[in-house]
Amino acid sequence: MSDMNFEVITLFPKAFELINNLGVITKALEKDLINVNLHDLRKYGEGSYRQVDDRPYGGGSGMVLKPEPIYKAHESINKLPNSKTLLMTPQGKVLKQNDLLRWSSLDQLIIICGQYEGFDERVRSLADEEVSIGDYVLSGGEIPAISIINGLTRLLPGTLGDPGSLVDESHNSFLLEYPHYTRPLIFKEMKVPDILVSGNHEEIKLWRKQKMYERTLDRRKDLISNEDYKKLPKSKRIDEDSNEMMKFRIGNGYDIHRLVKGRNLIIGGVKLQHPDGLGLDGHSDADVLSHSIMDALLGALSLGDIGKYFPPSDQQWKNVDSLYLLSRVIELIRKQGWEVNNIDSVIVAERPKIKPFVEVMKKNISEILQIDDSFIGIKATTNEKLGPEGREEGISCHSVVLLEKKDENEVEN
Ligand code: SAH
Numbered sequence: 549m550s551d552m553n554f555e556v557i558t559l560f561p562k563a564f565e566l567i568n569n570l571g572v573i574t575k576a577l578e579k580d581l582i583n584v585n586l587h588d589l590r591k592y593g594e595g596s597y598r599q600v601d602d603r604p605y606g607g608g609s610g611m612v613l614k615p616e617p618i619y620k621a622h623e624s625i626n627k628l629p630n631s632k633t634l635l636m637t638p639q640g641k642v643l644k645q646n647d648l649l650r651w652s653s654l655d656q657l658i659i660i661c662g663q664y665e666g667f668d669e670r671v672r673s674l675a676d677e678e679v680s681i682g683d684y685v686l687s688g689g690e691i692p693a694i695s696i697i698n699g700l701t702r703l704l705p706g707t708l709g710d711p712g713s714l715v716d717e718s719h720n721s722f723l724l725e726y727p728h729y730t731r732p733l734i735f736k737e738m739k740v741p742d743i744l745v746s747g748n749h750e751e752i753k754l755w756r757k758q759k760m761y762e763r764t765l766d767r768r769k770d771l772i773s774n775e776d777y778k779k780l781p782k783s784k785r786i787d788e789d790s791n792e793m794m795k796f797r798i799g800n801g802y803d804i805h806r807l808v809k810g811r812n813l814i815i816g817g818v819k820l821q822h823p824d825g826l827g828l829d830g831h832s833d834a835d836v837l838s839h840s841i842m843d844a845l846l847g848a849l850s851l852g853d854i855g856k857y858f859p860p861s862d863q864q865w866k867n868v869d870s871l872y873l874l875s876r877v878i879e880l881i882r883k884q885g886w887e888v889n890n891i892d893s894v895i896v897a898e899r900p901k902i903k904p905f906v907e908v909m910k911k912n913i914s915e916i917l918q919i920d921d922s923f924i925g926i927k928a929t930t931n932e933k934l935g936p937e938g939r940e941e942g943i944s945c946h947s948v949v950l951l952e953k954k955d956e957n958e959v960e961n
Contacts, residue, residue, distance in 0.1 A: 550583040551704050552654070553628060554697050557621045558661040559600060559613075561586040563690035567697060572708060576701045584697065587625065592617035601664055610665035618660060618671050631656035632676045634696070636689030637666065640678030643696070645719035646776070647679070651696075652703045659696060661689025722777045724768060726759035797886065797951045799848025803839035804936070804944035805830045815895060815902065815943070816909025816926065817871045822900050828943060831860035831867075836945040837893055837909060837926070838870035842877045844891070844949040849884055875916050881951065888917055889950040892925040897943040902928030 556564065564586055567573050576582045593600040594616065601611040622633070632654055641647075651657055660667075660674065672678065681692040702708055718725040729740040743755045764771055771777065807813075811827030813820045816837040828834035842854045857880075858865045858873055865873070878888070891913070895902050906926045914921035931938035 549628075549655070550580050551706075552582045552652070552700065553656045554582065554584045555587060555625045555656065555658045556584065556661065556693055556697075557587045557589055557618060557659070558688075558690055558693070559589040559663050560661075560688060560690055561588050563688075564694065566694060570698065573698055573701050576704065576707045579706065581704055581706055582697070582701050585625075587621045589613075589617050589621055592620040592624070604665065608665075612665050613662060613667040613671070615668040615670045618667060619674065622658065622660070622674050625658055627658075628656040630654050631658065633658040633660065633674055635660045635667075635672065635675035635678045636662055636681075636692040637678050638680045638683070638685050640680040642683065643679055643681050643692075643699075644776075645699075645717075647677075648696070648699045648703055652700055657696070657700070659689070659693040661693050663688045719771075722764070722771045722774075722780070723760040724763040724771075726756040726763070795953045796889070797848040797953075799844040799846070799949045799951065801840040801843030801845070801847060801853075801947040801949075802944065803836045803843065804942050805834040805836055806942045807940055813900075813943075814870070815897075815945075816905070817869070817912035818905045818908050820900050820902075820905060824899075824940075826940070832858070832865050832873065833867060833870050835870035836943055837895055837947075838874045838913070840893060840945040840947040841891060841913065841949065842870075842874055844947040845877050845881050845888070845951070848949055848951045849881065849886065851880070871912060871916050874913070878917050885954050886951040887954050888919050888923070889952040890923040890925070891917075891947060891949045892927075893945055893947040894927045894929060895943065895945045896929055896931050896937045898930050898933065898938055898940050 558564070564584065567577065567584060573582070577584065589600050590598050594614070599614070600617045601613050604610070604612045630653075632651065634657060636659065660671065679692065679696070681695050686692065703714065708714065714720070729744060733740050733745065741755070743751055746752070805828040807822070807826040808829040809826060811829050812833065813822050813827040814833045814835045815828075816835065828836065839854060846852055846854065846857075854873065854877070857877070858868075881888070906928065909926050910921040910924045913924050913926075917924075933939070936942045937944055
């Protein structure tokens with residue numbers, strides 16, 4: 549017995565002569581790795597004309613394959629224990645590389661090829677699976693069957709010279725394969741990428757992986773947005789891997805605190821004077837600018853918000869200087885291997901005037917973050933007397949940050 553026994557029910561067995569001239573498949577036949585038995589449907593036809601088709605009930609154009617000959621042919625096949633019957637139909641599930649892999653462990657694959665307008669509906673009950681090779685209609689199931697025989701045979705051990713060539717291949721991991729080059733180095737002024745001749749195998753591996761992502765995103769985004777892909781374990785998914793390669797992350801933070809009597813008004817570490825003597829209420833010093841920057845930093849790495857790290861229920865953070873909290877957050881960000889690229893904040897306050905203090909705020913933040921203050925943007929606006937800020941019920945702040953991944957050897961421990 550061969551590793552894989554194909555049993556094909558067809559009205560055109562001659563079409564399968566092609567597999568005798570198909571490289572790897574032909575070799576697999578010669579090595580007896582596969583066995584292809586053709587079952588000529590005509591042989592099971594009825595009457596002296598060996599009739600296999602008839603006009604459709606209810607009228608309409610074309611002829612339909614009758615059920616009896618197909619059933620007879622199917623019954624004549626000696627079924628192996630590990631066997632499946634596939635029906636070729638454009639109405640089937642579209643063939644995927646994963647199906648070929650799935651079937652490659654079977655002993656026997658029975659393939660039924662339709663012709664003309666197709667087959668009598670009752671033929672469907674013979675099939676374990678209905679398979680289409682794409683969203684178009686061919687005149688018969690022979691080319692689809694040959695495609696399956698071809699695609700499946702090359703997966704069998706002993707067929708391809710280098711089994712490694714199966715590993716990276718397009719569609720194996722929902723990703724298309726990276727580009728290939730062979731000699732000559734320069735052809736019609738098109739040069740092989742330097743990296744491939746660098747001899748640096750680690751770098752080449754990385755380059756290839758990156759090209760696989762780029763190609764897939766560029767040409768077949770659908771491959772990684774489909775449900776099967778989403779069911780893959782996270783570690784195998786592109787978003788995990790591409791996060792690893794991602795050099796930038798963006799974060800967004802927002803905070804608002806009430807204006808009340810008897811509290812200090814501290815923003816960006818600067819103590820301001822409100823004309824009515826109001827200050828910001830909160831567990832810590834309620835510095836909305838520092839808080840929104842912290843949330844943006846944590847958000848950029850999907851680490852949650854400041855409430856998670858400095859909960860109001862914890863007495864040690866009572867009235868604490870928010871710049872100190874910011875120093876703790878930036879430490880966490882750096883530990884994860886990220887560095888602040890730039891920050892942009894906007895403070896929304898009706899009064900007092902913020903602008904004269906912006907430079908000092910920038911200096912405070914830049915000292916804590918240890919980045920040049922030219923990478924920190926702080927703007928102030930009123931809310932035109934609208935909303936809670938406009939009615940002076942509170943002061944709010946919005947921030948965005950861009951984080952950049954540091955080179956691995958720069959990461960502090
Ligand atoms: N009228 C039918 C199509 C018949 S095509 C319908 O609309 O469903 C004739 C035969 O070719 C089919 O029975 C099927 O065996 C084969 N065939 C055609 N296109 C195919 C495809 N995309 N995938 C698999 N088999 C196909």
